[in-house]
Amino acid sequence: MDAMATRTLIDFRTDPTCYKHWRIEFDGPVAHLIMDVDPNGGLVPGYELKLNSYDLGVDIELHDAVQRLRFEHPEVGAVVLRSGKDNVFCAGANIRMLGQSSHGHKVNFCKFTNETRLSIEDATENSGQTYLCAVSGPAAGGGYELALTASHIMLIDDRKSSVSLPELPLLAVLPGTGGLTRMTDKRRVRRDLADVFCTTEEGVRGKRAVAWRLVDEVIPPSAWAETVAKRAREAAARSDRPRDAKGIALTSLERRIDGGSIRYLLVSVDCDSEKRRAVITVHGPTEPVPDSVDDAVAQGAEIWPLAMARALDDAILHLRLNEPELGLWVFRTEGDPAAVLAYDAFLETHATHWLIRETTHFIKRVLKRIDVTSRSVVALIEPGSCFAGTLAELAFAADRSAIFAGEASGDNKPPATLTLGAANFGTYPMGNGLTRLQTRFLGEPQSLAKAQTAIGAPLDAEAANDMGLVTFAYDATDWADEIRIMLEERASFSPDSLTGMEANLRFPGPETMETRIFGRLTAWQNWIFQRPNAVSATGALQRYGTGQQADFDRNRV
């Protein structure tokens, strides 16, 4: 059975009362994020999630838990990832699930799990919420990849527990959820040892795991509980998160799907399957900025930047997984640019407050999702829109953008403008470590400097075009036709080549671990996922568990 073919709607919204696979236990400033996968709780029928193996459903809960720990628990300074099962930490992605999934599902699953793992590292780096990992029982494949997201990996030295990346020898695929990259780029494991490790099915345990830098320490069982607790307390003590603050509730996100129309409070999506296009409209703020940061906390999840980001995040995930044929996303905005800038200013003023910090980092992550989405993205800057500051990032994230020049007849909407804000110059770095404007102007530093001088000034079509901030400017005479032709043309190209081209053009400049994960590791993985050695009826993924070895085409390509 094919997960995508059934078109079961995959819902990314969940909360701890619905978790099947995770639980969170709190111990003052330490939270224990415990993986205890329900073997019968798979997202679709056809496989059992044995040995703490996971599918997208398990990861959706993990993603939710990580998010909630950040927003709902300012008092938590350290999170310990651990297993709720006695004999296994985590066996990685479920092989039967991979075997029965379409290529598209595998790719999307992998992308989401990668994003979730990066969000764990983001919490450690930017939120003062340090993730540690307590590996008891084997951590194999995706299980070790999950452990790799932690800043400190502890392995119980019980002669049974091990870490391994057995994908290559066992399944003829790669440890594609960041495994190869984190090993070399994050933990700086020597490449030849990494080579040995990744071809040794049973992995490495005990002191060798430390010597090879695969884990940070091994701990005898008699000292296990105590040492894990101690490391967690130490990490929590280093946190700058406020112990006495109260978190906000990430309340259930309201969403209405009606045919091709998806409505959130602040985001609307209009799907047109015939034109293979989704128009995503983000609504600017209508409420004034809070009087104080306390007021912002009181508003909780309702405050505009957070509510907008949550809706946009869900819309992106929903469209990626559930609407694979809508290959073109058109970003629009509606609202008052000044109001957006006012919120940006509020976020900047209170940048060090825990909730504000979480909010901007969340927006950063949502924007990064767009960067790695395999859809053509076009931003249309029209009269009445509010591409300012934070929302201007949508235009810079797009593969191309067009701004409406002059006034539209018979329309009393304010003219289209693009307004830069401080937020465009450092708040929301891409995976390559640069801002979208830095990336855009990689070859023209003068343009970047000039843009900086324009902060706060609404730029009309001509100015925006002159400054290289948009791709096209069309006036009323041309707009409708030019846009129609552009979108129709775009939707006509091969989806594969577009995905490949966009993924290349979006990330010029320096490589980071993150860009290497998405651009190198997953690209190779996705190639392997298409190859008969992995996925044909006699390939390793299909043969896994049957006892029969795969038949390989021995030609090196």
Next chain:
Amino acid sequence: MPDGMTIDYDGLIPNNVDLATDQRVRKALETWHPGYIDWWKDMGPEGFQQSLVYLRTAIGVDPKGWAKFDYVKMPEYKWGILLAPAAEGRTIPFGKHKGEPAWQDVPGEYRAMLRRLIVVQGDTEPASVEQQRHLGATAPSLYDMRNLFQVNVEEGRHLWAMVYLLHKYFGADGREEAEELLQRRSGNQDTPRMLGAFNEATPDWLSFFMFTYFTDRDGKMQLEALAQSGFDPLSRTCRFMLTEEAHHMFVGDSGVQRVVERTVQAMQQAGITDPTDIASVRALGVIDLPTIQKKMNLHFSLTLDLFGNEISTNAANAFNAGIKGRYREDKLDDDHALIDATYPVLRCIDGQIVEQQAPALSALNMRLRDDYVKDCESGVGRWNRVIEKAGFGFRLKLPHVAFNRAIGEFAAIHADTEGNLLDGTAWNERKGAFLPDDADAAYISSLMVPVHETGKFASWIAPPRVGIDNKPGDFEYVQIVQ
């Protein structure tokens, strides 16, 4: 020059594998040897290392040669490397390489799999010696003490057998694993043995008999499956180990039977008609049948866990690769490939125990376990005949396979010994009725007093019908030197 049948006793290590001309392996084993002797002295039978024990030592690997009896101090026992004779022109009997010549060297692609199987098997051998090391002090007779030590030295030899394979065929990794086999300790929190049942204590002699009956029988099944291996040195090693393992089965089988015999005899003599009248039976200084049943329940269920998950990719891989076969593979009449075959497996679906057909390759653990359960029944039948002949209605019975499990399908549920599901509360309430509790343990422990006089036996166990090596009843099987 050994012909593979006689054993070379000239060197430090008796062997029939031509160690004299295999410098590399001989050196490796001689390097390992002192560590082994240290381990034996530290962790082998406590308190009787200087005693002279009437032990059998193999002097040849043919049926006539492998049982020569003499008095020996255990640390001076001739542990050696003994392989069953090579079968001329042997081919791989099953899996995808079926019909190809059996491997005399490890195929690179199966190296890790083979090493893992050998290490796990090897780990159980010293483990049981460690588990049983205190039992000498409470032996119910010199006969039993000798049997215990025979089992112990042979488990030690089985460790040698596995270590030889590791040294000979697995290079530096193999040597490292061989070293670790001496480092792990049964029941130690920090350095436990690899399998659960081998970290449980063997606190008393009834446990010892149950262990040798049930748990060593798992060893037998594993050895039987490995004896079929396409990797010929492993096959030959295991074939010879099985001849020794048979004695361990005998110790357990006859041991439990003698306990049962003594119990029914005492009941008859005292005129007790109700075997479940535990207090009255215990007043006779024998072990009541319900407690024997509880011990069976414990050891049987712990041992079932050793068979692993019912559905197992590792087992499927090992079979298809020609590494580990089925019980008596050579006697089975099918294609020995099992690609399209199915096998019925008991599974736990939505909290219910149901039988499902599963791919036969994936279900090999289940199949071996089924064969094991059948094999267990034979002894239970014999024990029951003793009870029946004595005129009691009580019958011992193997518990349901779902009972008291920590690994596999039934790990997540509780079931009684009949296989009826119980919730957590019911389980906690009734657990004491199924498994030995503290009071049972204390009672059995109170019976564990040593009997060192030749020909005498503790109150709770009957003498054997026949002596070892046909020795008379008053033979001094152990000359105790403290």
